[in-house]
Amino acid sequence: MDYINNKNEINFFKYSKDYNIKELFLKRLKLDVNTKIQSLDDISKIQIAFCRKIPFDNTDILLNGFKLITIENIIKRVLIDKFGSYCTHLNILFGLFLYEMGIEVKLIKGIEGTTLFKGQWFQFHIGNIITWNQKLYLVDVGFGCISPFKPIELPNEEINNNNNSLYRVRKLKNDEYLYEEIIAEQNQIHQSYSPIFHFNLSPVTYEIIEYYSKQYSNCGIDKIVLIKLFKKGSYHLFKDKLIINYDNSKEFKKEEIKDNITFNNYCKKLFYKTNKSFLIDFNLI
Numbered sequence: 692m693d694y695i696n697n698k699n700e701i702n703f704f705k706y707s708k709d710y711n712i713k714e715l716f717l718k719r720l721k722l723d724v725n726t727k728i729q730s731l732d733d734i735s736k737i738q739i740a741f742c743r744k745i746p747f748d749n750t751d752i753l754l755n756g757f758k759l760i761t762i763e764n765i766i767k768r769v770l771i772d773k774f775g776s777y778c779t780h781l782n783i784l785f786g787l788f789l790y791e792m793g794i795e796v797k798l799i800k801g802i803e804g805t806t807l808f809k810g811q812w813f814q815f816h817i818g819n820i821i822t823w824n825q826k827l828y829l830v831d832v833g834f835g836c837i838s839p840f841k842p843i844e845l846p847n848e849e850i851n852n853n854n855n856s857l858y859r860v861r862k863l864k865n866d867e868y869l870y871e872e873i874i875a876e877q878n879q880i881h882q883s884y885s886p887i888f889h890f891n892l893s894p895v896t897y898e899i900i901e902y903y904s905k906q907y908s909n910c911g912i913d914k915i916v917l918i919k920l921f922k923k924g925s926y927h928l929f930k931d932k933l934i935i936n937y938d939n940s941k942e943f944k945k946e947e948i949k950d951n952i953t954f955n956n957y958c959k960k961l962f963y964k965t966n967k968s969f970l971i972d973f974n975l976i
Contacts, residue, residue, distance in 0.1 A: 710762065713791045715770040716784070720744050728792050731823060735841035738832055739920065741785060746919035746926075746962050747835040748775030753915065757908045760900055762787070775917065775962065778833025779817045779904050785832045786819045795822040796830075798895040800903060807869055807889040809837070815907040816888055817900060820845070827892075829860055829870065835918035836925040836936065837872060837887060858887075866892040919962050926961045933957050 717724045720740045728734060751758075751774070758764060765780050775781075782798070789796045801814045808814055818831040821842065828842035839850060839858040846862040857873035870888040917928040924937040935944040948954050 710766060712766065712770075712784075712787050715766065716788045719770050719773065728789075728794065731828070731842045734789075734821075734830060737788075738785075738830070738838070738840050741781075741832050742835075742838065742840065742920040743922075745769060745781065745832075746775035746917050747777065747781065747833065748917045748962070749777045750915055750917070752777055752908050757905045760897075760904060773963070775919070777907070779900065779907065781833045782817055782819050782831060783900075785830070789819070789821060789830070796820070798900070799829075799890050799892060800895050800899060802867065802889050802891055803903075803906070805889040807886040809872075809885065809887045812907050813888050815903040816890075817895070817903060818888070818890065820892065829868075831870075831888075834887070835916075836920070836927070843870075863889075868892075917958065917962055928954075928957055928962065930954065933961075 714724050717726055720737070721744065722737070722740060726733075726737070728737070751768070760779070760783075762783075765776070765784055768774050769776055769780060769784055786796045786798060796819055799818050799820050801808070801816045803814050805814050816833065818829060818833065821828050821830050823842065827845040829845060830842045831838055837856075837858075841850065843850060843858065843860050845860050845868055847860055850858060859871055859873065861869050861871060863869055868890055869886055870890070872885045872887055873883075915928070915930045917926070919926050924935060927934040927936065929948075931948050933946040933948060937943060946957075948957070
């Protein structure tokens with residue numbers, strides 16, 4: 692197996708095996724293999740394409756538990772076998788692609804023990820920071836529908852999300868930052884801020900990634916979650932229901948799921964049209 696990186700090195704994206712990640716990645720997203728990145732908007736377009744083609748999917752970690760994190764394992768599951776995965780895998784893969792495109796990128800981690808999160812597993816979230824024109828930006832494809840789908844400068848003012856929600860990254864103290872969702876009240880005058888991801892810029896080693904992934908799999912995540920964008924909104928599949936949210940609207944659709952057959956039919960219809968091997972017995976979870 693090919694480890695992501697020598698354990699003594701900090702830059703995870705300097706790997707030893709010669710994978711053609713760029714070509715595999717762009718073909719998986721059905722983008723031109725000659726795609727270039729010349730602006731932050733180009734990165735944003737690729738983020739959106741990524742989240743439309745590759746779902747957040749925690750079924751593997753629920754069914755099989757933590758697995759050794761290697762580039763080989765990530766590429767096989769996401770790019771070759773064409774499954775989705777959870778945040779650590781998705782962001783490592785996106786970072787590998789950006790690195791191959793000549794962009795300076797490094798992994799960042801949540802702050803263990805923080806109370807500033809949307810769910811307790813977010814303290815073990817792994818994301819990416821890029822350097823662009825000597826400025827730092829959060830680039831994350833592992834948040835599912837609460838991703839901004841564009842690079843966010845550290846720190847920044849409020850920005851619009853793809854579905855008209857607002858997000859920002861606020862600097863707290865030292866090198867600590869907070870990724871927040873901005874929730875408008877009904878009268879649209881007052882706003883409240885909901886914390887999602889509290890992180891710092893300290894170096895991330897292989898041991899940290901391995902530890903965080905193990906903690907992520909052990910921190911009470913016991914519900915199936917698959918999330919995927921489509922042009923008009925997002926699909927959210929759980930063991931007992933399917934929810935379809937529509938962008939720029941309070942409209943949504945909800946369907947109850949009462950059996951394994953219905954669940955797997957939704958998986959194949961909405962998430963894995965090209966992967967007929969996807970089949971889950973959710974009674975095992």
